Amino acid sequence: MALVEVKNVRKTYRREAEELTVLDGLSLEIAEGDFVALMGPSGSGKTTLLNLIGGVDQPSSGDVVVGGTNLTGLRGKQLARWRARNIGYIFQLYNLIPVLTALQNVELPLLLVKMSGKERRDRARHALDIVGLEDRLKHFPRQLSGGQEQRVAIARAVVSDPTVLLADEPTGDLDRKAGADILTLLDRLNKEFKKTIVMVTHDPTAAERAHRRLHLDKGVLSNGPS
């Protein structure tokens, strides 16, 4: 059974009187432990699909089932709790909180879980250790390079040990070297820590790191060249 099941999903947006169809009857299955790259031109619906899988947005019709939970049946607090437990999100622009240190940024998702302050700090330290930033705990985002910021963001995404990692153009704002390091890290998280990863990218080199590459164009999904 697939970990992620997207069933006949349609997503439309209303812009004034006009209705825009972003995803049109899309279906997709992602197995546990898979590493999938979603490619396609801008506006093709890649981020929308990622948001639907992450429970950040709701489909206009159809079902999104992750780990046996149908997300279309969840609302508000339930959905927020589900996200906290099951999803790690990595943004293109890192989206770290600028007034928090690296350690505090990674601790942030753990504030939603009942645990002692020490336990929280230990887990955050461990996550930063995994991404190779054990010596940057007290640094603020402005004191880190882009690659280091993205590593902190990855540590924040994995600290609560989620089932699925969703990465939206994780190397889009990085130079080639830093981007390659991030991809190696994602590869390691997939292989060593068995994380299921769905990554949106424009970069064919980045997509090559994935087990499977899918192309999305005008809301329709197709298998890319393997």
Added chain:
Amino acid sequence: MSLLSLVLVNLGRNKRRTILTALSVLVALFLFCALRGVLDTLEASIRVGSEARLVTRNAISLIFPLPLSYQERLLTVPGVRSVSYANWFGGRDPVDQSNFYAQFAVAENYLPIYASDIEIVAFDRPQVAGAVPPGVDPKLAAFMNERDACVVGERLFNRMKWKLGQTVPVSGTIFPGTWTFTVRAVYHAKNPAMNEEAMFFHWKYLSEKGMGGQGQVGWYVLELSDPGQAGAVTRAVDALYANSAAATHTETERAFQAGFVSMYGNVPFLIGVIGLAVVFAILLVAANTMMMATRERTAEFGVMKTLGFDDGTIFRLVLVEAAVITFGGGALGALLAKLVIEGSDFNAMGLLPPMTVRWATVLVGVAIAVVIGAASGLVPAWQASQRRIVDALRRVE
């Protein structure tokens, strides 16, 4: 890190803005509590008057005198235990005309009527032993036996750095000439609302030197045997002189004092309105600040929600942030008002009791600060919590 430390860290994000907002709330609550203090003080000046005493004055106005001959007849009114009288003197310090304090010429049984409100804390011994009238504090013996002696309030005594036995000159304004008084006793006000910046001297001295012995008094004070009879006594007294050349107007001492406060007209109302207007203005300032602070962080709230923070938690975080700023500033402002206003010891040259900011006023100030916090944070907190994640994230991406 905890949710509270997250709030504190966010407050430190733009320190200048946080400090200025807290300061604006501080100033507003300081003003509010100080203005409430003025109102409280005005009210306290009414409370000094007793319901067990009546004041009889000329029906036309307080500035017109009454004949001294009324005293004996007033004593015959059922329910009246004793009758005393006084005149307003209204002199000035001959050296410093702006240095004003109240002076009263009083009958010898006047101070005993106020025995429960004042106590003699310093006094001279009489040079010649003499009898003290019944009911008069023996500590006032020197005062009673000397024509130009006076009793002064402790606060006035200290402010003027007088000494017992010192001769004090006063320039008369209603009764012209330079008058001299010898300080023979000092009183302390047991009732905090009682004026402690007044001078009391012998009515006889004023009558002989200033009024040519015409026997006129400013007002009578009637001590009642039963405060419950105040209404009946009032009517009886005024009926006695209804058709005379000097008709009387009798009222309780408290109502008499309230008459002075009513001379301020709408000032207390204006003070109250100004206080509320200041608070409302600051509410808008604080709300605007919180709106700006949350608008800047729209994307961050989107990120936090993506991480699993629910709408309620985001709502509470913003609300607590607003409350911490306004509560901190407000509580400090209210406490500062109490310290500064009471520390200044201002009493309008003795015309009012010393200015006070009651603890109840401080608490009201703190409560208002909390309400400002809640009100100013409500809209931004609601907006931050209700914005869809995808819309919030789109702010930067």
